[in-house]
Amino acid sequence: MSFGRPPNVESSPGKPPLKGSFPLDHDGECKTFMKDYVKCLRENKNNNGLCRQFSEAYLKCRMENGLMDEEDTRNLGFADLHGEKSHQT
Structure with a gap:
């Protein structure tokens, strides 16, 4: 039984991302860059155009x-x- 979808409906497989997988940065190699981006977003009321x-x-x-x-x-x-x-x- 599948919850959340109508009965007798086959699920279709998802499509992979166009650019492939996006591995997590487990070692924090780019954490500083991420923090700079988030800081910019906060300072600019989440206007990502100003933080590109x-x-x-x-x-x-x-x-x-x-x-x-x-x-x-x-x-x-x-x-x-x-x-x-x-x-x-």
Whole structure:
């Protein structure tokens, strides 16, 4: 018996994330970057647009420490921080 869904409904398997898994930072290698980002959010009433440079720094730290695949941050939505306009369709 399955609680929370109608009877006789088959569940479909979920799709994996497009960029793969996102391992936890068990050793706290990027904790300082995360704290800087959270501090910025608090100071700016959770307006993450004003804290994007901290978000980018955190992702760079994760890449450098093997916690995520290497990727150009412009491909992750940070092109505008480098003086480029994003090309969204």
